[in-house]
Amino acid sequence: KAHRIVTIDGPAGAGKTSVSRRAAGLLGLAYLDTGAMFRALALRLGPEGHELPEAELDARLGAMVFSLAGSGADTTLLVDGAPLPDAARTEQVGAMASNLAVLPVVRRRLRLAQQALGRAADLLAEGRDMGTVVFPEAGRKFFLDASPEVRAARRVGQLAALGRPADYAEILRAIRRRDDQDRNRAASPLVPAADALVIDTSLLTEDAVVARIVEAAGG
Numbered sequence: 001k002a003h004r005i006v007t008i009d010g011p012a013g014a015g016k017t018s019v020s021r022r023a024a025g026l027l028g029l030a031y032l033d034t035g036a037m038f039r040a041l042a043l044r045l046g047p048e049g050h051e052l053p054e055a056e057l058d059a060r061l062g063a064m065v066f067s068l069a070g071s072g073a074d075t076t077l078l079v080d081g082a083p084l085p086d087a088a089r090t091e092q093v094g095a096m097a098s099n100l101a102v103l104p105v106v107r108r109r110l111r112l113a114q115q116a117l118g119r120a121a122d123l124l125a126e127g128r129d130m131g132t133v134v135f136p137e138a139g140r141k142f143f144l145d146a147s148p149e150v151r152a153a154r155r156v157g158q159l160a161a162l163g164r165p166a167d168y169a170e171i172l173r174a175i176r177r178r179d180d181q182d183r184n185r186a187a188s189p190l191v192p193a194a195d196a197l198v199i200d201t202s203l204l205t206e207d208a209v210v211a212r213i214v215e216a217a218g219g
């Protein structure tokens with residue numbers, strides 16, 4: 001029997017991660033943070049990683065083992081058995097991940113890993129291309145959006161909570177740059193799937209967004 005898949009896509013800072021985790025718990029699905037897979041690769045390869053030869057990227061990715069531990073809101077993504085360090089959550093690592101994410105060899109390897117996880121469990125999969133490319137057959141698809149200013153302000157708040165105070169103007173610039181790169185790349189650009197429910201979260205509380213998703217996904 002095919003596993004149940006719900007997808008949530010959207011740009012950086014739209015509030016996807018905490019919303020997705022909570023919705024997964026309420027819907028009884030494992031939570032897959034696919035951005036964390038790109039971030040794990042970025043941490044492993046360093047800032048020049050996207051300049052490595054394609055064959056080497058393919059080999060490095062082929063050797064990485066992704067798995068999920070726990071369930072629902074408490075699902076943890078493990079890479080070679082270890083969770084992602086907090087250092088992976090910085091905007092610098094996000095930018096490195098975005099540089100890697102334009103490369104077809106990287107997208108292909110991670111797509112295969114994501115689809116394998118989707119064959120092993122009922123999933124709420126969160127990322128940029130979950131509804132369009134990785135799980136086009138998903139039963140329910142969402143696209144969360146918000147203005148760049150709102151997203152930058154949220155990001156500053158999240159980083160402060162991690163003990164990493166950040167400059168709003170700098171974060172806004174970084175978010176715009178990463179958006180541009182994610183939306184305009186040839187391989188799997190960030191766009192809502194034709195059958196996705198688009199939710200603008202700019203003026204909604206996190207609770208309200210979670211409630212809309214759970215209601216529409218039939219939890």
Ligand code: C5P
Nearest residue numbers: 012034035036038097098101127128129
């Ligand atoms: O969502 P998060 O900010 O953690 O993602 C980091 C970067 O990884 C994104 O800016 C994007 O370039 C890339 N990504 C992607 N496809 C996904 C998830 C993330 O291209 N499904």
